[in-house]
Amino acid sequence: MQQLLMIEDDARLAQMVGEYLERSGFGITHALDGKAGLALLQEPPSGAVPDLLVLDLMLPDMDGLEVCRRVRSLPGNLSQIPILMLTAKGDPMDRIVGLELGADDYLPKPFEPRELLARIRAVLRRRTDGGQAAAKxxxxxxxxxxxxxxxxxxxxxxxxxxxxxxxxxxxxxxxxxxxxxxxxxxxxxxxxxxxxxxxxxxxxxxxxxxxxxxxxxxxxxxxxxxxxxxxxxxxxx
Incomplete structure (x- = not known):
């Protein structure tokens, strides 16, 4: 089972989305702020690094851009975790900055859980598919x-x-x-x-x-x- 780490301060949204993703076959770990999320990333309860990070832009202790920056500066494989950033709708500058800092994709709020699931699968597929049958x-x-x-x-x-x-x-x-x-x-x-x-x-x-x-x-x-x-x-x- 692939594991996702969600850093989202809206507990109700995180629960709703988490239940949907769990029904779709993912394991979910949730953090309410950036500090807790970074701690869970570096010391995951399962002992394995999550396969993908779902990161909200607006967090109570530090914004998602700072979390993204810190993740990309972590040692080893931790820095390479795919990041899907949740951004405010109609705020392209935040998306651009997030991508510049190393986010792999973004999804504006509000969103449909089905679209989030599709984005997650697409990012993970890009990570695992590689070149398929083409030259190595x-x-x-x-x-x-x-x-x-x-x-x-x-x-x-x-x-x-x-x-x-x-x-x-x-x-x-x-x-x-x-x-x-x-x-x-x-x-x-x-x-x-x-x-x-x-x-x-x-x-x-x-x-x-x-x-x-x-x-x-x-x-x-x-x-x-x-x-x-x-x-x-x-x-x-």
């Missing part, structure tokens, strides 16, 4: 992408990418030389069309460039095609 490794000059290990090396050094960013990179690299619209990229990765005016993908692309490009402001690998989307360049280093 992709190499482009000094850039190496290992599907099974879900690692990216640039000139032999590990690039720091979230699970979602890794899948965005794989999506582009698999189709090197082909221009993809934002809708096509999001459909391939998330399994649903891009929401109107949602620019979160641009935030992630910026983070990927910072991790794999020698000069993120003048990228050579992931190129923007103005008015269309992105293309992964085939040229070697």
């Amino acid at each position: 490794q992709l190499r482009f000059g000094s850039l190496e992408i290992d599907r099974d290990a879900r690692t990216v090396l640039v000139a032999g050094k590990a690039a720091d990418l979230t699970s979602y960013q890794f899948d965005l990179l794989i999506t582009l690299a698999e189709r090197a030389g082909r221009v993809l619209t934002r809708d096509q990229i999001m459909e391939a990765v998330r399994g649903r069309e891009l929401e109107a005016f949602d620019r979160s993908i641009d935030v992630h692309m910026g983070r990927i460039r910072a991790a794999i490009e020698a000069d993120a402001k003048n990228p050579k690998r992931i190129l923007t095609v103005r008015g269309v989307g992105y293309v992964f360049a085939k040229q070697q280093d």
Whole structure:
């Protein structure tokens, strides 16, 4: 059974959502604030690191952005836990900042439990599926992408990418030389069309460039095609 950690100060909402997710086959651990949630993450009752963190943005002791920042700075595998952030509807800046800090996905409140479940499954599927039947490794000059290990090396050094960013990179690299619209990229990765005016993908692309490009402001690998989307360049280093 996959385990979820939910950090949510609305006890009634957490109970309702938790019961729904438990009926869907997940184990749930709940914390009412950021401090308690970080403690449960580092010392989980089951002894195993949770498979995913559902993190509310508004918490009584520290906001979800600070929790996200602290999680990503934890040692070892703890820093790599997928994070699905719950944000206030109509507040795109919080979503952008959350994604920049390393959240893998977001869901505006109020939401339907079914959509939360679908998002959770999508994030976990991206983490476990890897490349499926495709080639285990992709190499482009000094850039190496290992599907099974879900690692990216640039000139032999590990690039720091979230699970979602890794899948965005794989999506582009698999189709090197082909221009993809934002809708096509999001459909391939998330399994649903891009929401109107949602620019979160641009935030992630910026983070990927910072991790794999020698000069993120003048990228050579992931190129923007103005008015269309992105293309992964085939040229070697």
